[in-house]
Each structure stands twice: as structure tokens, then as C-alpha cells.
Amino acid sequence: GQNIDQPTEMTATEGAIVQINCTYQTSGFNGLFWYQQHAGEAPTFLSYNVLDGLEEKGRFSSFLSRSKGYSYLLLKELQMKDSASYLCAVLDSNYQLIWGAGTKLIIKP
Amino acid sequence: GAVVSQHPSWVICKSGTSVKIECRSLDFQATTMFWYRQFPKQSLMLMATSNEGSKATYEQGVEKDKFLINHASLTLSTLTVTSAHPEDSSFYICSAPYRENTEAFFGQGTRLTVV
Numbered sequence: 001g002q003n004i005d006q007p008t009e010m011t012a013t014e015g016a017i018v019q020i021n022c023t024y025q026t027s028g029f030n031g032l033f034w035y036q037q038h039a040g041e042a043p044t045f046l047s048y049n050v051l052d053g054l055e056e057k058g059r060f061s062s063f064l065s066r067s068k069g070y071s072y073l074l075l076k077e078l079q080m081k082d083s084a085s086y087l088c089a090v091l092d093s094n095y096q097l098i099w100g101a102g103t104k105l106i107i108k109p
Numbered sequence: 110g111a112v113v114s115q116h117p118s119w120v121i122c123k124s125g126t127s128v129k130i131e132c133r134s135l136d137f138q139a140t141t142m143f144w145y146r147q148f149p150k151q152s153l154m155l156m157a158t159s160n161e162g163s164k165a166t167y168e169q170g171v172e173k174d175k176f177l178i179n180h181a182s183l184t185l186s187t188l189t190v191t192s193a194h195p196e197d198s199s200f201y202i203c204s205a206p207y208r209e210n211t212e213a214f215f216g217q218g219t220r221l222t223v224v
Contacts, residue, residue: 040218040220041217041218042115042202042215042216042217042218043153043202043215045212087152087153095206097213099154101151101152102152
């Protein structure tokens with residue numbers, strides 16, 4: 001079966017750095033997405049990785065290792081508004097998005 | 110950037126009635142749109158794939174006669190929840206990929222409450 005694992009909840013301090021991991025086992029791979037979702041709102045796109053390596057975009061970076069079935073989202077200089085759920089999703093061989101359950105990130109002052 | 114508009118944002122309806130949710134791609138054509146349901150503190154669950162000009166593809170366990178999907182044009186897909194029951198109360202979200210292999214753009218979501 002297809003499976004995506006990410007931690008249920010993480011806590012970090014304002015101004016710090018946090019890394020959210022995601023491991024996946026899917027039938028085929030056509031890219032991995034990270035989305036941010038605030039409570040009661042639709043997800044918003046953060047990043048897309050299809051090749052191994054690190055993609056940096058401002059305070060957010062995303063890393064992918066296809067051989068390990070592993071990705072992480074790195075958030076720097078955390079702000080209170082970063083408190084949200086972070087969803088990892090993999091595009092499988094049928095171009096269907098397989099979703100992780102999301103990681104709830106709590107930012108403390 | 111590409112925008113997907115979903116309407117309404119929230120709706121309250123009585124048990125047994127039907128509710129229609131619209132999903133529009135505003136500045137691009139979407140031959141495919143996806144409909145998701147999300148219960149509190151759970152992941153997005155794909156309900157069906159809406160294909161322009163043809164029948165939708167439903168995921169296992171999703172009743173096609175209850176969740177009617179129509180994708181009549183390249184910019185509009187609708188989801189109708191028929192004979193709604195309280196257990197249908199959920200957050201429904203549509204999305205459309207701008208192109209194959211690119212990010213999916215999401216509508217704002219519809220909070221459905223059936224009383």
C-alpha cells in the first residue's frame with residue numbers, strides 16, 4: 001500500500017529553526033509537495049521537489065532524497081504566523097496526490 | 110498566479126436536502142479537478158477526480174449517487190451532496206493542477222454543516 005509518515009505534532013520557539021520530516025512509500029514517484037494549512041482554511045503551496053537535493057525559498061527550504069524515500073521541510077526564523085499544519089504529499093505514478101496526515105506546528109513565544 | 114475559486118465558503122443545511130458546491134479555475138483551463146473531504150484533525154481524503162466532458166472517477170467507498178460531480182466546462186466543476194446527513198458535515202476542498210506535475214491550486218474550501 002501507499003504510505004506517507006510525518007510527525008503528528010511539533011513545538012518550536014519563535015525565532016528558532018524547525019525541521020519537519022516526511023517519509024514515503026508510494027507506487028511510483030512524480031514529485032513531492034509541501035503545503036501549509038491554517039485551521040479552517042485550504043492548503044497553500046510551499047514547495048515542490050522532484051530531484052534530489054535542497055530547494056530554498058526564503059525562510060522555507062525543502063529537501064528530497066528519492067533513494068531514501070525521505071523529505072524534510074526546514075523553517076527558519078520562525079514567526080508566530082507559522083503556527084499551522086504542514087502537509088507532505090507525493091504525486092504517484094498515476095499523478096494522484098497521496099497525502100500525509102500533516103504535522104501540527106506550534107510556535108511558542 | 111493561478112487561482113481556484115470555490116463557493117460557498119460555508120453552508121448549513123437541513124438533513125435530507127441537497128447542497129451544490131462550485132469550483133472554478135479563474136485564469137487557466139482545468140481538464141481535471143479533484144474533490145477532497147477533510148474531517149477535523151485528519152488528512153485530506155480524495156473523494157473523486159472530475160474530468161471535463163466525461164464521468165468522474167470516484168475513490169473506493171465514495172457513493173457516486175450521493176456525491177454528484179459535474180465538470181461541464183474547462184473552468185467549472187460542481188459537487189452536489191444529495192440527501193445530506195449530519196455525518197456528511199465536513200470540509201470539502203477542490204483543487205486543480207495548473208499543469209501536469211505542478212502544484213495543485215486549491216479552492217478556499219467549503220465548510221458544510223448538516224443539521
